[in-house]
Amino acid sequence: MSIQFVEDKHIQYVIEQESHRTFEYWLSEHLRMNGLYWGVTALITMKSLDENLNRQDVIDYILSCWDSKNGAFGSFPKHDAHILSTLSALQVLKIYDLELKMLSIQQKSSLVTFIKNLQLPNGSFQGDKFGEVDTRFVYTAISALSLLDELTPKIAQSASNFIMECFNFDGGFGLSPGAESHAAQVFVCVGTLAILDKLDLIRNETKLVNWLSERQVLPSGGFNGRPEKLPDVCYSWWVLSSLSILNKKHWVDLNKLEQFILSCQDLKEGGLSDRPDNQTDVYHTCFGITGLSLIDHKKYDFIEIDPVYCMPSEITKNFKKWKK
Secondary structure: OOOOOOOOHHEEEEEEOHHHHHHHHHHHHHHHHHHHHHHHHHHOOOOOOOOOOOHHHHHHHHHHHHHHHOOOOOOOOOOOOOHHHHHHHHHHHHHOOOOOOOOOHHHHHHHHHHOOEEEOOOEEEEEOOOOOOOOOHHHHHHHHHOOOOOOOOOOOOOOHHHHHHHHHHOOOOOOOOOOOOHHHHHHHHHHEEEEHHOOHHOHHHHHHHHHOOOEEEOOOOEEEEEEOOOOOOOHHHHHHHHHHHOOOOOOHHHHHHHHHHHOOEEEOOOOOOOOOOOOOOOOOOOOOOOHHHHHHHHOOOOOOEEEOEEEHHHHHOOOOOOOO
C-alpha cells in the first residue's frame, strides 16, 4: 500500500517550529541559522515559502546574527561567526534576493575576508577561529565564496587538492586525509569539486559510485552513511545528491528509496524523522523532502532542487559560472 505525502501537515510543522520553545530549543541556539535554512528550504521545495514565512522577519533575524567583530554570521544574535552559519545565512538571503542588496559593500567585503582567512596552507578550511578542520568546511567556504562570486584560481586549486587527499581506497571521502569514508563527507567533497568544475580529478568514479550505491539498505530502501549502519532519511539527500551530480541516480532503486522516505513521515503531526516512528525534526524534514525532489520533483509538484547547492535550481541557474 502506497503511503501518501502529507504536504499540508509538513508545512504546518515547519512554520510552527519557532513557537515550540522547549528546553531543547534553548540548547540548540548554535544550530538556529542552520535550522532557519532547513525550514526555508523545505518550504520553498514545497512551493510554500512566501505565504508562510514573512520575508522581512527572516531577513531581520539573519542580519541580527551579524558578528561585526569577525565580519560574518553567527547562528544566533551575539554568537561568534562560523562558516556553517555564514553559508546558511547567505543561502537564505540569496533565495530572497540574488543580488544580496540587504548587505552593505563593507559587509560583503568582510565576509570574503573572513572566509579566505579560514583557509590553511594545505588547502583545507577551518570552521572558525578555533581551528577545527573538516571537509564540510571546505564545501561551505567554497559554496559561500561562489554565492559571493569571489572564488579565485589559487583558492580553487589548493581546496581541490585537499579534497582529493581525502579520497579513500574504498571509493569514499572522509573529513580529513585518512579518515573513515562517510556519505555526508562524500557530498561535500563531490559538491566542492562540482562548484570548482574539477570533477575530472576523481580518477576512479566507478569505485565512488559503487560505494554510494552500496549505501542503500535493503529491504527498507533507505540509505545509510557508512557500512553496517542503520538507514537514515537524511542520507536520501547526501547520497542521492552525490549520485545526481555524477549522473548516476539510476544506480539505486529510487522507488524503494521513495517509500522509505514516505514511511518516515509523522502522518498526524507532520515532519519527518530519521527512521519510521522516531521523533521528527526540521533537519530530517528538510532532507527527506529535498530527497523526494531529487527523485521526482514533478510527481510531488515540488520545485527542482540543485544537487550541488541544495537550493532551488531556478535560483542557482543565475549564479555566475566559475571559470578555472
